[in-house]
Amino acid sequence: MIAQENMEEFTNTVLRVLGANKNPYGLELRAFPVYLNVYGFHPTGAELEGRLEYLAMKGMVFEPPKTMGSTRAWKITDAGRLYLDEHNL
Amino acid sequence: METPPRPQAVIQNLPKEKQDAIWEYRFGKPRHTQLQTVKWLRDDGITTSSGALSYWERSYVVERKMDDNKVATDQMITRGKAEGWIKTAEEEQAIAQCFFNRLAAQEMDAKAWFLMQSVNVEKEKLALARQKLDQSRQELELKLKQYEDRVAEQKRKIETAVASSKSKGGLTPETLAQIEEAAKLL
Numbered sequence: 001m002i003a004q005e006n007m008e009e010f011t012n013t014v015l016r017v018l019g020a021n022k023n024p025y026g027l028e029l030r031a032f033p034v035y036l037n038v039y040g041f042h043p044t045g046a047e048l049e050g051r052l053e054y055l056a057m058k059g060m061v062f063e064p065p066k067t068m069g070s071t072r073a074w075k076i077t078d079a080g081r082l083y084l085d086e087h088n089l
Numbered sequence: 090m091e092t093p094p095r096p097q098a099v100i101q102n103l104p105k106e107k108q109d110a111i112w113e114y115r116f117g118k119p120r121h122t123q124l125q126t127v128k129w130l131r132d133d134g135i136t137t138s139s140g141a142l143s144y145w146e147r148s149y150v151v152e153r154k155m156d157d158n159k160v161a162t163d164q165m166i167t168r169g170k171a172e173g174w175i176k177t178a179e180e181e182q183a184i185a186q187c188f189f190n191r192l193a194a195q196e197m198d199a200k201a202w203f204l205m206q207s208v209n210v211e212k213e214k215l216a217l218a219r220q221k222l223d224q225s226r227q228e229l230e231l232k233l234k235q236y237e238d239r240v241a242e243q244k245r246k247i248e249t250a251v252a253s254s255k256s257k258g259g260l261t262p263e264t265l266a267q268i269e270e271a272a273k274l275l
Contacts, residue, residue: 020148020155025185025186032193034154067182
Protein backbone atom coordinates (compact mmCIF):
# COMPACT_ATOMS: atom_id res chain seq x y z
CA MET A 1 0.00 0.00 0.00
CA ILE A 2 1.24 3.47 -0.83
CA ALA A 3 0.61 6.06 1.87
CA GLN A 4 -1.18 9.21 0.70
CA GLU A 5 1.80 11.40 1.64
CA ASN A 6 4.04 9.31 -0.63
CA MET A 7 1.66 9.36 -3.58
CA GLU A 8 3.37 12.22 -5.42
CA GLU A 9 6.77 10.57 -5.07
CA PHE A 10 5.28 7.26 -6.19
CA THR A 11 3.70 8.91 -9.26
CA ASN A 12 7.03 10.51 -10.15
CA THR A 13 8.76 7.15 -9.71
CA VAL A 14 6.32 5.41 -12.05
CA LEU A 15 7.14 8.08 -14.60
CA ARG A 16 10.87 7.69 -13.95
CA VAL A 17 10.62 3.95 -14.58
CA LEU A 18 8.85 4.60 -17.87
CA GLY A 19 11.42 7.28 -18.67
CA ALA A 20 14.21 4.76 -18.10
CA ASN A 21 12.73 2.49 -20.75
CA LYS A 22 14.52 3.53 -23.94
CA ASN A 23 13.35 0.37 -25.71
CA PRO A 24 10.67 0.22 -28.38
CA TYR A 25 8.46 -2.01 -26.22
CA GLY A 26 5.93 -0.75 -23.72
CA LEU A 27 6.05 -1.78 -20.07
CA GLU A 28 3.30 -4.15 -18.99
CA LEU A 29 1.87 -4.12 -15.47
CA ARG A 30 3.70 -7.34 -14.55
CA ALA A 31 7.09 -5.75 -15.32
CA PHE A 32 6.73 -2.71 -13.06
CA PRO A 33 7.18 -4.29 -9.60
CA VAL A 34 10.79 -5.34 -10.14
CA TYR A 35 11.72 -1.78 -11.16
CA LEU A 36 9.59 0.00 -8.56
CA ASN A 37 11.08 -2.20 -5.83
CA VAL A 38 14.47 -0.65 -6.57
CA TYR A 39 13.02 2.67 -5.41
CA GLY A 40 11.42 1.06 -2.36
CA PHE A 41 7.83 1.00 -3.65
CA HIS A 42 5.65 -2.11 -3.41
CA PRO A 43 2.29 -1.04 -4.82
CA THR A 44 -0.76 -3.20 -5.39
CA GLY A 45 -1.80 -3.78 -9.00
CA ALA A 46 -4.76 -1.43 -8.54
CA GLU A 47 -2.57 1.37 -7.15
CA LEU A 48 -0.17 1.05 -10.03
CA GLU A 49 -2.90 0.93 -12.65
CA GLY A 50 -4.56 3.94 -11.01
CA ARG A 51 -1.37 5.98 -11.25
CA LEU A 52 -0.80 4.96 -14.85
CA GLU A 53 -4.31 6.03 -15.75
CA TYR A 54 -3.77 9.32 -13.92
CA LEU A 55 -0.54 9.90 -15.85
CA ALA A 56 -2.28 8.96 -19.10
CA MET A 57 -5.01 11.50 -18.34
CA LYS A 58 -2.28 14.12 -17.84
CA GLY A 59 -0.81 13.18 -21.22
CA MET A 60 2.47 11.95 -19.74
CA VAL A 61 2.09 8.27 -20.66
CA PHE A 62 0.18 6.42 -23.34
CA GLU A 63 -0.81 2.89 -24.26
CA PRO A 64 0.66 1.80 -27.58
CA PRO A 65 -1.85 -0.02 -29.78
CA LYS A 66 -2.11 -3.69 -28.91
CA THR A 67 -0.81 -6.21 -31.39
CA MET A 68 -1.75 -9.85 -31.76
CA GLY A 69 -3.38 -10.30 -28.38
CA SER A 70 -0.66 -8.53 -26.41
CA THR A 71 -1.60 -7.21 -22.99
CA ARG A 72 -1.86 -3.54 -21.91
CA ALA A 73 1.45 -1.74 -21.88
CA TRP A 74 2.58 1.84 -21.27
CA LYS A 75 5.18 4.18 -22.68
CA ILE A 76 6.21 7.68 -21.72
CA THR A 77 5.18 10.61 -23.93
CA ASP A 78 7.26 13.66 -24.86
CA ALA A 79 5.29 15.61 -22.26
CA GLY A 80 6.28 13.02 -19.66
CA ARG A 81 9.96 13.32 -20.59
CA LEU A 82 9.70 17.09 -20.47
CA TYR A 83 8.22 16.84 -16.97
CA LEU A 84 11.11 14.62 -15.85
CA ASP A 85 13.64 17.05 -17.36
CA GLU A 86 11.96 20.13 -15.91
CA HIS A 87 11.86 18.57 -12.46
CA ASN A 88 15.31 17.00 -12.79
CA LEU A 89 13.90 13.61 -11.96
CA MET B 90 16.59 32.56 -15.56
CA GLU B 91 17.41 28.88 -15.90
CA THR B 92 16.88 26.71 -12.81
CA PRO B 93 20.09 24.92 -11.79
CA PRO B 94 19.76 21.12 -11.99
CA ARG B 95 18.83 19.42 -8.74
CA PRO B 96 21.81 17.64 -7.15
CA GLN B 97 20.40 14.18 -7.91
CA ALA B 98 20.32 14.94 -11.62
CA VAL B 99 23.99 15.95 -11.80
CA ILE B 100 25.34 12.39 -12.16
CA GLN B 101 22.35 11.30 -14.23
CA ASN B 102 23.18 13.96 -16.82
CA LEU B 103 26.76 12.73 -17.24
CA PRO B 104 27.68 10.69 -20.36
CA LYS B 105 26.90 6.98 -20.11
CA GLU B 106 30.61 6.02 -20.10
CA LYS B 107 31.22 8.28 -17.12
CA GLN B 108 28.23 6.80 -15.28
CA ASP B 109 29.58 3.29 -15.97
CA ALA B 110 32.93 4.39 -14.54
CA ILE B 111 31.26 5.74 -11.38
CA TRP B 112 29.38 2.46 -10.94
CA GLU B 113 32.58 0.50 -11.41
CA TYR B 114 34.39 2.66 -8.85
CA ARG B 115 31.53 2.32 -6.36
CA PHE B 116 30.74 -1.41 -6.75
CA GLY B 117 33.74 -2.89 -8.60
CA LYS B 118 36.81 -4.34 -6.91
CA PRO B 119 37.63 -2.84 -4.52
CA ARG B 120 34.26 -1.41 -3.51
CA HIS B 121 34.08 2.15 -2.26
CA THR B 122 31.69 3.72 0.21
CA GLN B 123 29.34 6.48 -0.83
CA LEU B 124 31.49 9.02 1.00
CA GLN B 125 34.63 7.82 -0.78
CA THR B 126 32.79 7.98 -4.11
CA VAL B 127 31.49 11.49 -3.41
CA LYS B 128 35.05 12.59 -2.59
CA TRP B 129 36.39 10.87 -5.72
CA LEU B 130 33.80 12.70 -7.82
CA ARG B 131 34.58 15.99 -6.13
CA ASP B 132 38.27 15.54 -6.98
CA ASP B 133 37.07 15.09 -10.56
CA GLY B 134 35.17 18.38 -10.41
CA ILE B 135 31.70 16.83 -9.93
CA THR B 136 29.93 18.20 -6.88
CA THR B 137 27.37 15.81 -5.43
CA SER B 138 26.21 14.30 -2.15
CA SER B 139 25.62 10.82 -0.69
CA GLY B 140 21.85 11.29 -1.05
CA ALA B 141 22.19 12.30 -4.69
CA LEU B 142 24.47 9.32 -5.28
CA SER B 143 21.86 6.93 -3.80
CA TYR B 144 19.22 8.48 -6.03
CA TRP B 145 21.38 7.99 -9.11
CA GLU B 146 22.33 4.41 -8.10
CA ARG B 147 18.68 3.35 -8.19
CA SER B 148 18.14 4.90 -11.62
CA TYR B 149 21.29 3.24 -12.89
CA VAL B 150 20.14 -0.19 -11.63
CA VAL B 151 16.76 0.18 -13.35
CA GLU B 152 18.29 1.28 -16.65
CA ARG B 153 20.83 -1.53 -16.53
CA LYS B 154 18.13 -4.13 -15.87
CA MET B 155 16.16 -2.80 -18.82
CA ASP B 156 19.22 -2.77 -21.06
CA ASP B 157 20.06 -6.38 -20.09
CA ASN B 158 16.48 -7.47 -20.82
CA LYS B 159 16.60 -5.65 -24.16
CA VAL B 160 19.82 -7.48 -25.12
CA ALA B 161 18.22 -10.84 -24.23
CA THR B 162 15.07 -9.89 -26.15
CA ASP B 163 17.08 -8.89 -29.23
CA GLN B 164 18.95 -12.20 -29.13
CA MET B 165 15.67 -14.09 -28.92
CA ILE B 166 14.19 -12.13 -31.83
CA THR B 167 17.28 -12.76 -33.96
CA ARG B 168 16.97 -16.48 -33.21
CA GLY B 169 13.23 -16.44 -33.93
CA LYS B 170 13.80 -14.85 -37.31
CA ALA B 171 16.66 -17.22 -38.17
CA GLU B 172 14.59 -20.27 -37.20
CA GLY B 173 11.59 -18.93 -39.06
CA TRP B 174 9.08 -18.75 -36.22
CA ILE B 175 8.99 -14.97 -36.41
CA LYS B 176 7.84 -13.96 -39.86
CA THR B 177 6.21 -10.54 -39.74
CA ALA B 178 6.99 -7.20 -38.12
CA GLU B 179 3.77 -7.50 -36.13
CA GLU B 180 4.84 -10.88 -34.77
CA GLU B 181 8.26 -9.46 -33.91
CA GLN B 182 6.73 -6.53 -32.01
CA ALA B 183 4.26 -8.71 -30.07
CA ILE B 184 6.78 -11.42 -29.16
CA ALA B 185 9.51 -8.92 -28.25
CA GLN B 186 7.20 -6.97 -25.95
CA CYS B 187 5.95 -10.15 -24.31
CA PHE B 188 9.47 -11.53 -23.80
CA PHE B 189 10.90 -8.20 -22.59
CA ASN B 190 8.20 -7.90 -19.92
CA ARG B 191 8.30 -11.55 -18.99
CA LEU B 192 12.01 -11.30 -18.14
CA ALA B 193 11.24 -8.55 -15.61
CA ALA B 194 8.25 -10.45 -14.19
CA GLN B 195 10.34 -13.62 -13.85
CA GLU B 196 12.94 -11.73 -11.88
CA MET B 197 10.19 -10.55 -9.55
CA ASP B 198 8.85 -14.10 -9.23
CA ALA B 199 12.35 -15.30 -8.33
CA LYS B 200 12.57 -12.61 -5.63
CA ALA B 201 9.14 -13.52 -4.30
CA TRP B 202 10.09 -17.21 -4.27
CA PHE B 203 13.31 -16.45 -2.39
CA LEU B 204 11.37 -14.32 0.09
CA MET B 205 8.83 -17.11 0.58
CA GLN B 206 11.63 -19.62 1.19
CA SER B 207 13.18 -17.31 3.77
CA VAL B 208 9.82 -16.96 5.49
CA ASN B 209 9.41 -20.76 5.52
CA VAL B 210 12.88 -21.24 7.01
CA GLU B 211 12.08 -18.69 9.71
CA LYS B 212 8.76 -20.44 10.40
CA GLU B 213 10.56 -23.78 10.80
CA LYS B 214 13.10 -22.19 13.15
CA LEU B 215 10.28 -20.72 15.18
CA ALA B 216 8.45 -24.06 15.35
CA LEU B 217 11.65 -25.78 16.49
CA ALA B 218 12.27 -23.12 19.13
CA ARG B 219 8.67 -23.47 20.33
CA GLN B 220 9.06 -27.27 20.50
CA LYS B 221 12.24 -26.89 22.59
CA LEU B 222 10.48 -24.42 24.84
CA ASP B 223 7.57 -26.83 25.37
CA GLN B 224 10.03 -29.61 26.16
CA SER B 225 11.88 -27.42 28.67
CA ARG B 226 8.59 -26.41 30.26
CA GLN B 227 7.55 -30.07 30.65
CA GLU B 228 10.93 -30.94 32.19
CA LEU B 229 10.63 -27.99 34.54
CA GLU B 230 7.10 -28.99 35.55
CA LEU B 231 8.28 -32.55 36.21
CA LYS B 232 11.18 -31.31 38.37
CA LEU B 233 8.84 -29.00 40.24
CA LYS B 234 6.42 -31.87 40.85
CA GLN B 235 9.29 -34.08 42.11
CA TYR B 236 10.42 -31.29 44.42
CA GLU B 237 6.89 -30.77 45.76
CA ASP B 238 6.57 -34.52 46.38
CA ARG B 239 9.87 -34.52 48.21
CA VAL B 240 8.81 -31.56 50.35
CA ALA B 241 5.50 -33.25 51.15
CA GLU B 242 7.34 -36.45 52.12
CA GLN B 243 9.74 -34.57 54.39
CA LYS B 244 6.88 -32.63 55.97
CA ARG B 245 5.12 -35.87 56.64
CA LYS B 246 8.29 -37.30 58.27
CA ILE B 247 8.68 -34.18 60.43
CA GLU B 248 5.05 -34.28 61.49
CA THR B 249 5.38 -37.98 62.32
CA ALA B 250 8.52 -37.32 64.32
CA VAL B 251 6.91 -34.43 66.24
CA ALA B 252 3.77 -36.47 66.95
CA SER B 253 5.89 -39.39 68.12
CA SER B 254 7.95 -37.15 70.39
CA LYS B 255 4.80 -35.64 71.91
CA SER B 256 3.48 -39.09 72.74
CA LYS B 257 6.83 -39.97 74.33
CA GLY B 258 6.78 -36.80 76.48
CA GLY B 259 9.35 -34.68 74.64
CA LEU B 260 11.94 -34.56 71.88
CA THR B 261 14.62 -37.14 72.23
CA PRO B 262 18.05 -36.46 70.64
CA GLU B 263 17.20 -39.14 67.98
CA THR B 264 13.93 -37.37 67.09
CA LEU B 265 15.71 -34.02 66.86
CA ALA B 266 18.31 -35.59 64.56
CA GLN B 267 15.51 -37.02 62.39
CA ILE B 268 13.80 -33.61 62.13
CA GLU B 269 17.05 -31.84 61.27
CA GLU B 270 17.86 -34.48 58.66
CA ALA B 271 14.42 -34.09 57.08
CA ALA B 272 14.64 -30.28 57.17
CA LYS B 273 18.00 -30.37 55.36
CA LEU B 274 16.36 -32.05 52.41
CA LEU B 275 13.74 -29.30 51.95
